[in-house]
Amino acid sequence: MNPAVLGLITIILGVGGCIGYFWSSNFVLDRFIFPPRGPNAGRNINRANAIRPWLFLGPAVIALGLYLAYPVVATFWYSIHERVPGGLEFVGLKNYSEMFAEAKFREAILNNMLWLIVVPGASTAFGLLAAQLTDRISWGNFAKSLIFMPMAISFVGASVIWKLIYDARPEGTGQIGVLNAVVTWFGGEPQQWLTIQPWNSFMLMAVLIWIQTGFAMVILGAALRGIPEETVEAAILDGASPWQVFFKIKVPQIMPTIVVVWTTITLVVLKVFDIVLAMTNGQWETQVLANYMYDKLFRSFDWGVGSAAAMIIMLLVSPILVWNVYSARKEMR
Amino acid sequence: MDNIAGTKSSLTWAVHISVVILVALWLFPTVGLFVSSFRTGDQISSSGWWQALSTQQAQLPAIRVEGDETPTGGAFVIEGELIAGDNTVSAWGTSSRAPQAYEPGDTADLGDGQTLLINEDATFVLTSSETTEGTRLPRVFLTASSPPEFTLDNYREVLTSSTAGAGILQSFINTLTVSIPATVIPILIAAFAAYALAWMEFPGRALLIAAVVGLLVVPLQLALIPLLQFHNTIGIGKGYLGVWMAHTGFGLPLAIYLLRNYMVGLPRDIIENAKVDGASDFQIFVKIILPLSFPALASFAIFQFLWTWNDLLVALVFLGADDESLVLTGRLVNLLGSRGGEWEILATSAFISIAVPLVVFFAMQRYLVRGLLAGSVK
Incomplete structure (x- = not known):
């Protein structure tokens, strides 16, 4: 069957199924199981109301449990086992020690650390700059939407775009990559940018920074607008320079938002995979954890080490997870 | 913030210029x-896209003279045009060591009684004293400038030809099939x-x-691995059903989070009035909450669409x-490798x-921004 037709049927079945489930489960609960009439009408209403939330939540809880919670446990399970013909064999931490002994893994960890420092930092800085600058001019919103645009472009699409920028042609012929065009214009030699260590990693980071700056700008821009005007006004009356107003009045007030932006981009960085796969596939020492993991799982079919690498990503994410849950709970009280 | 003392800085022009640079x-x-996709392969590989609007001067790859010879007055003459289109030859040569040896309009003596004349408009006259039948005609090297030219051929080729685009159209349909459900x-x-x-209140x-x-x-x-195993166990294996279920599962936390945050902010009065009037939770949800939550629903829909x-x-x-x-992204990765x-x-x-995604982005940006703010600012 044509997949497009299949898709259409799925939409209809899926939506219809959802509506059908929610409506009929409600109907059955109210009409047959605990009908709000007869001698126990009051008690039945209470019971029905106690059950109803779980009818509403049911599909979501099942999907979340199956697609996100269970895999964490299962991946941990795979990471301490070895695949042998006929099943799994418990090997303890052997996969981990094997992985840590591998040069490519250490390279991936080091690169990831570098990514974790550079990308959130640079994106937040550029975003803050863009937010502050566009805040004061008449065509600011238009400028914002143009800087925001890369957000809609896939990591792979962005990789193609940036590969054109880094393109290199032999010396003496016209350069079609803008970076080499600039270099040769100043009299330099064209370079194969993506093969020069350690700068090639930064070339890849530029792609993600380009994408994430718009996100940082939008969020920080809204936070800047939310700053009480009196504080800025008072500082100006006291003779603060624009720099002082920005760094000593505005930035401290939006610090919580900066933290949120920083952590959100950190999460993106930890999972970055497409850019590295598309641009270098981890060659020339540009490997990162997520691509290393993909290599292990789907190219060498080494589930043990691949799952161990995934657990490392989970481990790096968990401080943010704990912090998010903590602040969400604090906020609800 | 226009009405604050001191914000009308004398440096406004500097701000404007900085923003222009940043946006550029x-x-x-x-x-x-975008520009490259409208240029021919030769143009892309010989000059940067920022030169697309200027006249290109480039040394072309070697061209072999060809044409039918006509005997004229004891000599054999071949006439013709070396490159099609509106080009201007600025120099030419007959060997790769001296590709710019002659000016347009010059006649070169090729030896063995052969002469070659190339004009500015890339037409040539090759005169030989003996027939050239069965011999290899000379190669020439042109330095020519061609006017800016844009073409839709790339799109036609990628979308219709099965070899050049290697199934971009098929991938486009695949991507659409994945992302909408x-x-x-x-x-x-x-x-x-x-x-x-x-x-709802519940423990x-x-x-x-x-x-x-x-x-x-x-x-x-x-x-990845646990779910692939799970899909194999329940018998759906690799396929659209699996992708839809996976995307649904992965998208749910953000969806629930965004929608809950939005719904909590809806006025309590409306919901309580409806309850007093005897509406059930189901009715309240379908008739009141769902329509009121449209902006949040739209925000999430855009996120999820862009993401999938x-x-x-x-x-x-x-x-x-x-x-x-x-899908399209996978196809692009393959193309990056093979071509x-x-x-x-x-x-x-x-x-x-x-x-x-760009069209969706520009059309629905308002909702996207709103969703981002709801999801991040605490």
Whole structure:
């Protein structure tokens, strides 16, 4: 069957199924199981109301449990086992020690650390700059939407775009990559940018920074607008320079938002995979954890080490997870 | 903030210029791709796209003279045009060591009684004293300038030819097939759950909300092998059903989080009045909450659509990497590997793949921004 037709049927079945489930489960609960009439009408209403939330939540809880919670446990399970013909064999931490002994893994960890420092930092800085600058001019919103645009472009699409920028042609012929065009214009030699260590990693980071700056700008821009005007006004009356107003009045007030932006981009960085796969596939020492993991799982079919690498990503994410849950709970009280 | 003392800085022009530079920097890469997709392969590989509007002067690859000879007055003459189109020859030569030896209009003596004349408009006259039948005609090297030229041929080739585009159209349909159901289905499931978490009282509610917030950041990398195993066990294997289910599962935490945050903010009065009037939870949800939550629903729908359209990993793992089922992103990665030098194909394919998200982005930006703010600012 044509997949497009299949898709259409799925939409209809899926939506219809959802509506059908929610409506009929409600109907059955109210009409047959605990009908709000007869001698126990009051008690039945209470019971029905106690059950109803779980009818509403049911599909979501099942999907979340199956697609996100269970895999964490299962991946941990795979990471301490070895695949042998006929099943799994418990090997303890052997996969981990094997992985840590591998040069490519250490390279991936080091690169990831570098990514974790550079990308959130640079994106937040550029975003803050863009937010502050566009805040004061008449065509600011238009400028914002143009800087925001890369957000809609896939990591792979962005990789193609940036590969054109880094393109290199032999010396003496016209350069079609803008970076080499600039270099040769100043009299330099064209370079194969993506093969020069350690700068090639930064070339890849530029792609993600380009994408994430718009996100940082939008969020920080809204936070800047939310700053009480009196504080800025008072500082100006006291003779603060624009720099002082920005760094000593505005930035401290939006610090919580900066933290949120920083952590959100950190999460993106930890999972970055497409850019590295598309641009270098981890060659020339540009490997990162997520691509290393993909290599292990789907190219060498080494589930043990691949799952161990995934657990490392989970481990790096968990401080943010704990912090998010903590602040969400604090906020609800 | 126009009315604050001191904000009318004398440096306004500097701000304007800085923003122009920033916007230009951010736009430059995408424009490059866009412009390149309208240039021919020769143009792309001989000059940067920023020169697309200027007349190109370039040394062309060697061209072999060809044509039918006509005997005229004891000599054999071949006339013709070396390159088609509106070109201007500025220099030419007959050997690769001296490709600019002659001016247009010069006649070169090729030896053995052969002479060659090349004019500015790239027409030539080759005169030989003996017939050239059966011999190899000379090669010439031209330095020619051609006027700016834009073409839709790349798009035609990528979308219609099965070899050049290697199935971009098929991938486009695949991507669409993945992303639409994967956008629609989670919305309904999440909306009901969000309502329960926002407006219904039951034990364990706070715990569930915390769990949703926690699952928000779980990397989907962890889910690949266990879920692939699970899909194989229940017999759906690799296929669209698996991708839709995976995207639904991965999209749910954000959907529930966004929608719950929005629904909690709806006025309590409306809901309580409806309850007093005898409406059931189901009726309240369908008739009041759902219509009022439209902005939040739209925000999530855009997120999920952009995410599923642009996704590579989930599609590769749950749909497969064979030619039939590749999505656009997967196809692009393959093209980067196999035809990395053919920028006309690459640029055009890439632009086709980013065109749809860009349209959605510019059309629905308002909702996207609103969703981002609801999801991040605490």
